[in-house]
Structures are given as structure tokens and as C-alpha cells.
Amino acid sequence: MKKALRNPSVQAFVASIICIILGLLIGYIVLLFINPEGAAESILNVIKNFFTWSKPKTQLKQFGNTLAKTMPLLMCSLSILFAYKVGLFNIGVAGQYVAGSCACLYASLAWGWSWLPCLLFAIAAGAVLGAIVGFLKSYCNVNEVISGIMLNWISLYTANTILSKVKEVASPYTMYINDVNPSALLPNIGLDELFAKNKYVTIAVPLALLIAIAISIILNKTKLGYELKATGSNKNAAKYAGMRENRNIILTLVIAGGLAGLGAAMLYQTGYMRWECTQSSVPSMGFNGIAAAFLGGLSPIGAIFSSFFIQHITDGGQYVNTNFYSSQISDLISSVIIYLCGFVLFIKITMTNMLNRSEEKKIQRLKVPLADSGKDGDK
């Protein structure tokens, strides 16, 4: 048992589960404080999400919605973890996501491009933003967190300005892609049929999963991954070994930015959401990606599950009983849980320390000779 707990993957999994439980518990306590009457029901609804509906068909349809929104989140968390493996904290993911949104929406609504060029344009926009951060980092030694946060705001207001040109006259929202240019919608390739005709389930779902697997392979099996991780772990050693560490930093942020941009296209090109041109805060998708990356133990495959879970909770928030709580409570509850998700690393370290301590105590108690103490403290 204890030996199993020392395995890093098992540790990551257990730590993630502990975080989730803690998050739900604290969320429940918050609800209890505000109004004890509806707390139990509301927190259950958060966990149930689409299962709150009674008809299986509606459940399936709502499941499709959660799935459609999971994919952009997955892209954002891949963006974070990819950069993180190279020693960069890509907090600019939110801005890159905004740039991607702006690019694909404008290209589809103003220029009437079809889905694939729009998608590629979104990737390019995110990548350019990543490249700016990368250049500043490698040639001017500007911390990527600072420049990333600045660019988040720059890109938000730039997007608001640009997308105002394609917004509806009467509302602050951009026009429906469905009405203006249906060719820009991502193809469903029959997946909508599987989800009770949910038209938001598109090619994005298999594409995102494939990309997660590809990122995993790049990081672990290729020369590129070897170089990038070496650069992230020890920039000086990478330089000494003749790797072009500046190029690697820029390349990493370009890839990370591209992933975030693609994530945006995966949401807006389903037509599920429209851009609000008066919004004054960066969409939370990017920041939730940070939590998803850590909750998934910084593994691309883990990120698939953690992204789904976080989106599940976020969507579940809308089923909190509004008779007892104000409508913002759903955001509060899901953000408490997401916040706790960031504690995975902390819990992992605590776990290792506790194991070490109990092992030491055991040895002290038994005073066993060397031969019997064995490799693991548990028999």
C-alpha cells in the first residue's frame, strides 16, 4: 500500500482526488453559511451537473454541451502544461485564447472564411501572442508572467474593438455564425447524432483528444521534447550542450499560444457562445486551464480528465437552487473547487513527507537490523 503511494502517478491521482473532495467540502460549507436549507441539494446538483435532468435524452444533450466546452479548456490546460514542462509559466494563455477568439470570429463573420482557415487563423493569432512573450523573454529577459498578464489585457480590449465591427446592432454580442456564415461552423461528422442531435458536439472533440495524445508523445518520446525539457530544467546546461535555448523558449511559447488559440476556435466555431464586446474581464477559460493542468498532475492525458471534471463542476454550478442563493453563487462554488485543485502539488509533497516520517518511526520502533528493513517500509 505504502509502496504504491510512492509511485508518482498514483500519488498524482490520489492527490487530485483529495483536492476535489476538499473543494466540494469547502463549497458545501460556504453554502451552509449562506443558507443551510438548500446547501445539500445544491452541492449535489453541482456534482450531478447534467444528471440533474430526468430525461435520458436531455441528459445526453447536456452532456454534449459540457463536452463541447471541455475541449477548449483542455487546449488551455495543454498550453499551460506544455510551457510548464519547459520551465515557463504561460499565464498569457488567457490572452492567447482571446486572440484566437478574435481571429476566428472576425474571419468567419467579416470575411466569410470557411471553418478550416478560420481555425488555422485562430491558431496563428494565439501563436503570435505567444511569440511576443517568447521574444521578450529570451532577448530582453522580461519575465513571461509579467508580459503575459499585460498582453492578456491588451488582447482583451483589442478584441473588443475589432469584434465591435461584427456585433449585432441592438446588443453587445457578436452576430450568430449560424446566420451569417454557417460554413465557418466546425463539422459535426455525425457526432451530433450520438448526443441527441446536439449540434455543438463537433470534430473538435476527437481533434482535442488527439492533440492531447500528440503532446504527450512529443514531450516524452521525441528529440524535441528532450531538448525542450532540458531547456526548462536547466537553461545553462542546455546552452552548454549546444541547444539553442532562446529558440526553444520562443518555440515553446508559440506552440503554447497556438494551442490556446485553437481552444478558442473550438468553442466559438461551434456557435455555442458569442463574444460580448463590452466585457471587461478576460474569459475565465484560460485561467481555469491552469487549474486543469495542475489537477491533471501536469500530464496531457491527466488533463483530459481534469478538464472534463472542471467543466463539469462549472456547468453544474448553474443547477444551484436560485431560490436560496443569488445566481453568482454558481461561479463562487466552482471557483472554490477550482482553487483547491491548484493544491495538487502541495498535497503530493505532504504525502511524501508523511510517508517518510511514518517509515522512520517504524524503523525506530522495531530497531530492525539492516537485512530486514528492506526497501519498502511495508510488508
Next chain:
Amino acid sequence: MEQYAIEMLHITKRFPGIIANDDITLQLKKGEIHALLGENGAGKSTLMSVLFGLYQPEEGTIKKDGVEVKINNPNDANDLGIGMVHQHFKLVECFTVLDNIILGVEPNKMGFLQKQEAREKVLALSEKYGLRVDPDAKIEDITVGMQQRTEILKMLYRDNEILIFDEPTAVLTPQEISELMQIMKNLAAEGKSILFISHKLNEIMEVADRCTVLRKGKYIGTVNTKDTSPAFLSAMMVGRNVTFHVEKTPASPGEVVLSIENMTVASKVHKNNAVKNVSLKVRAGEIVCIAGIDGNGQSEFVYGLSGLEPLVSGKITLKGKDITKATIRERSVMGISHIPEDRHKHGLVLDYSLEDNLILQTYFSPEFTSGAGFLKRKNIRDYANRLIEQYDVRSGQGAITTARSMSGGNQQKAIIAREIDKAPELLIAVQPTRGLDVGAIEYIHKQLIAQRDAGKAVLLISLELDEVMDVPDRILVMYEGEIVGELDPKKTSQEELGLYMAGAKRDEVKV
């Protein structure tokens, strides 16, 4: 009956799978300097951690002034008057010397600092023990030697009676070392008891009264330094006789492999150039050593030569090809191998496995990477296992061991295996034996000479006088970024070498 300041009796400390300390006894007399000698991994650090309450021993007792004490944590150790100067100083860089000394025990009245009081005490202490410091200088601005004196004052300010020095000379220049030795003697004369952890035999012979030797977690013995010799101590430490003098045949230099003309490299620290107009040649089949006191431009010289830093001016030629503008990778592929000065900063990716570190210079070759960019894991494992076998690199789990968890000596062996196995034309070895024990040093010197005998050019950059005298065929002395002398190790003496290194003597050196 003899008075002991501190006694550690029959200490046994086990970790899963290993006995770090096996029935070790260490008795420190009042007012003596007691050396603790042992190779890397002999159990010195564990023993000190036990003394500081970081680990609880399974067996054994600790006595202070003859009374048994229980040390549960570092605060207990501090209360008993035990203080330590760590190998890597624990100072706040942006604070002044005085601020660092009083840190944690600030004298105050109702929360207001009483620095004047502290300053007087510090000045009195520094006067009494000959510890020259400027209390108002910031740590980041002062020399390593002065930082160390700050650490010593920190212990004295806390009225510590038992002072532990963990490899204190590893970071010092020869002058600073002799100064430190004098300070230690003063402290002992004033009644402080000193525990001196080291594996430099000459220093132990010079300063210590007694010496306790550990080997592989076991207590080997305690001897009076008056009655022993360095050779005897090293045999106790390593468990066999070690040849101090490096045995080698006369060199037979061949064609010129490396030629440097008027190389100038800028400094990162100050506005002057760190390397000024240096010219030299290294031939196949000879070891040339660049000697000098640390900080005289040796590091920058190597950065310029390996391509880590650009040259201000000058020309570098390798086997007749101009490589002045070549990238680091191009130079490496053309046959320069480089054992870097700082193995943690440059030499290794510590979080990578041993096998991944062994291919750090060659991972891109067709042997390890397929055309599609995938790593060939099986080839990498086979290659790593061969090097591990051939160069006797020891680690817990073989090829998949994380480099961070390996001992310093084996990390260095891994780097040497990697760099030598590349079959270079020129091997640059920068302080290759720094921080290593006698056994590992002997091994590394043999490897360098084997490279020379195989007809390679070897450029050794060293700060250790013994190494400078024993290993190379020619010595070039670097002082303030210039080559100030060329010496023949067979004809010169340490004293003469010292004069050149200190800048007191210089010749015009012809290339």
C-alpha cells in the same frame, strides 16, 4: 578525566536499505580543533545532522560536558551552543554584514532595533578573533572570504561554544585559506571547540589536533595529527594506499590542435575585459594547464573557447579550421569536449536520468534519434549501460537514476564518461576534481593522462596547486586575464608558481 565539550557515543543511524552511521563515536575536547575526515558518502553529513537534531539516531547517546542531552531539533542544538558554517553560506544577499549577524536574535527595545549595541558587540568580537569585516557592507558586494567571516561572527555573536566548519576551504583562495586557518587557531586558543569537516589532508595536518576518520558509514579511528602522515590518513579514509604523485611518462607533443590568437573576452561583472589578448597553443599528446587564483579570467576564457560567450576580438583555430564564429554545437561536433567548471549549472540536467544526461552532447546523432525525430530509447539504454560499466559510474538504480540523487563524484564521472567517449580532439577540463575525494581525484587524473597518451590535446584549468604541479606537461599562469608566465612543472616550485599567480612576477610569454 578528560573534559569533552561534546561527545557522540556509538551513534547508529539507519535509512531504508542503508546504514548511514554505524556505531560512530566522536569526542570533541574543549579547545581543540578536531577534524572529521571521510570520502563523499562516508556519513559525515548524517552525523552532523544527528548532532543538529535533524535526524534522531536509532542507537547511541550525545553528551554535552559529560551530561547526556537529547537534541530534538536545531533549536535545541543552538541552545546547547552548537553552531555551524555551512559549505554554502546561509546569508541574506541584500542585507549588510551586521544585519546578517543579528538576524533572528535582533536586540530590541519594545520592537525597535538597537543596532548600536549589536555593532559594538560585533566589532569587539571581530577585534578579539582577528575577523576583519566591514559591518556596513552588503553581502553581495563582499568577497567569499569575508562572507565566511560573517558566518563565523554569526556563531560567535550567539555565544556558541562548539563551532562546526563544513568544508570551509572549498570556496577560498590560497591566501584566504591560510587566513582562515589562523582564525581557527585563534578561536581554539580562546577555548572554543572546533569540528572541522574536510577531505583536504594538508589542511587537516596543518590545523587540526586530532582527526576522526569515517569510511562507508563506519568509524575507522581517531588519531593525533602529530603522530600521523597524510599518506596514513588517506589510506584510512579510502581503505587502500593512494598514489599522491601522478605517474606518467614524458609527453610526446605532436601537431598543434588548438591555437588561440589574441583572444579577448568581456566580463559580465565589470566593464573591463576579463580575458585580455591571450594567445596560446595546445598540441596533440600534451596536457597544458592554466593555473591562477580564482576569478582571474579563467572562467571567461573557457566560455570564449567553448562558445558560451562571444569574443570581443581574437581568433580560435582547431586543427587548422577557424572556429571563432562557430556555434557551441558546431565546436562540439568538430571535436571539442568540455568538462565544465560547475557540474550542476552547466554539466548536468539534474532532473534528467543518468542515461539522458549521458547523451546530452550526442542525443541528436542518428544513433539516438530517428529521422522522424523520435528518441531511440533502446540504443540510449545500451549506450548508457556501456558507459556506466566502462567508467564505473555508480548510482542507485543504474541508467534510470535521477542525476540529482547521485553523489558528486559519480556525477563528475558521468560527465567525464560522456565527454571522453565523444572521442574529442581537444578535451577542456575545468577544475575537474573540485569538491571530490582522494579516490575520485586519482581516477580523474588517470583519465586525463590516458587521453593525453591516446594523442589528444588536453587543456586543464585548475586552482589546486597540487594538481597544477602534478598533472600537466606545461603550465601557463593567468593573472588578471593575461598569461603572465609559462612554467615547466618539473623545474618550478610551488613558491615560484605562487609568485606568478599573485602577480608578483611576470614574463613575456611567446607562443
